[in-house]
Amino acid sequence: ADNGHTVLLAGTPVDTDIIARIGKAGGVHPKLDQPLPGNVRPIANADLSDADVEAADMIVVGVSSPGISWAVERLAGAMKRPRRIAFVTKGLDKAGSSLVTLAGSLPSRLPQMSAFLGIGGPCIARELANRKPSACVYACADRQAAGEFAALMTTDYYRLSTTDDVVGVEACAALKNFYAIGVAAMQTRYPDSARADAQSKNPTAAAFTQATREMARLCERFGGRRDTAFDLAGLGDLHVTVGGGRNSRLGHELGRDRTVSDVMAKELAGETVEGIDTARMLSAWLQPTPGLEPIGPDRFPLAYAIIDAVLQDTPFKFDFATLTIS
Ligand SMILES: NC(=O)C1=CN([C@@H]2O[C@H](COP(=O)(O)OP(=O)(O)OC[C@H]3O[C@@H](n4cnc5c(N)ncnc54)[C@H](OP(=O)(O)O)[C@@H]3O)[C@@H](O)[C@H]2O)C=CC1
Ligand SMILES: O=C(CO)COP(=O)(O)O
Secondary structure, rough: OOOOEEEEEEHHHHHHHHHHHHHHOOOOOOOOOOOOOOOEEEOOOOOOHHHHHEEEEEEEEEEOHHHHHHHHHHHHHHHOOOOEEEEOOEEEEEEEEEEEHHHHHHHHHHEEEEEEEEEEOOHHHHHHHHHOOOEEEEOOOOOHHHHHHHHHHHHEEEEEEEEEEEEHHHHHHHHHHHHHHHHHHHHHHHEEEOOOOOOOHHHHHHHHHHHHHHHHHHHHOOOOOOOHHHHHHHHHHHHHHHHHHHHHHHHHHOOOOOHHHHHHOOOOOOOOOOHHHHHHHHHHHHOOOOOOOOOOOOOOHHHHHHHHHHOOOOOOOHHHHHHHOO
16 A cells, blocks of 8 residues: 555455444554555455456455465456465465465465465564564565565565565465464463563573474475575564464463463454464374375474374473474
């Protein structure tokens, strides 16, 4: 909007109330601090016509991962000509008994999509809406397409890099939510009353490094590049999510010996905490997978600890003796 584009902000069927609220003069989204810019028009799903979709030069999907199938089907029904589509959604998909990134699964489900663009990197929505400096990465197998989209979107406070490692960016985007749960648990597991935030820093730093190492290994397993885990979509986004995301709010409570079901029924009721979905997805890889090296607790101790806490709904346990210090 700040670059002068006209933006149609289309809600899903479950967003009708919020679309009406933010569409009123002075209406503010409950998670944001100020009204939308004047050139952003919120529109309810029922009012979005095929002609609106037809008129769009660029489509950006921002539903959470459980809504991705709905979004893909909605677009498949409405798109009459090929278009590039960008996704901020952070999640994984199943392919038979294995796992793939959304970059791997969505193109065949949406034949009108001429290019899949993955948006990754550290970007808390409220901060971006307040125009705080943010750096993100746009990924596409066709790097020129990523560059053209970035040119439309970049501003002085929203800085963009591009890569052709779309699988790596998409893998890290989902994995960092999952690992943020474990790293954030370490922020509260060892309280330090001498600090304002009451958090010991050493355990968090050790777990953060472990998370990054494991993320790099899993990124390669998805078919992405190892380096991507050490860039904005990997450790950059892990840092922001541990510092201020919803997944870390869950992790903080797990560090206090609470369980996932208890926290999700209370403080985080109704919130989007996608690391839980990613944990369930990743558990498929703990079983032997033909043609792939097993994911063992020796190389992925933090992943095991998070998956155990989520699947067994038990308090989070991470033994520092298992850190894979090389
Ligand atoms: N917030 C952030 O800072 C960032 C978020 N992202 C990613 O963007 C995506 C959206 O995040 P965010 O906007 O914060 O999440 P929200 O939960 O605020 O919004 C997600 C949207 O998807 C809708 N939705 C959920 N399930 C379904 C479904 N089954 N069918 C149709 N629609 C559905 C939600 O409806 P309802 O509200 O009713 O659940 C809501 O409109 C996530 O994948 C997130 O990881 C990426 C970067 C930053
Ligand atoms: O992805 C995010 C920032 O880049 C937001 O993280 P949460 O989904 O944990 O709030």
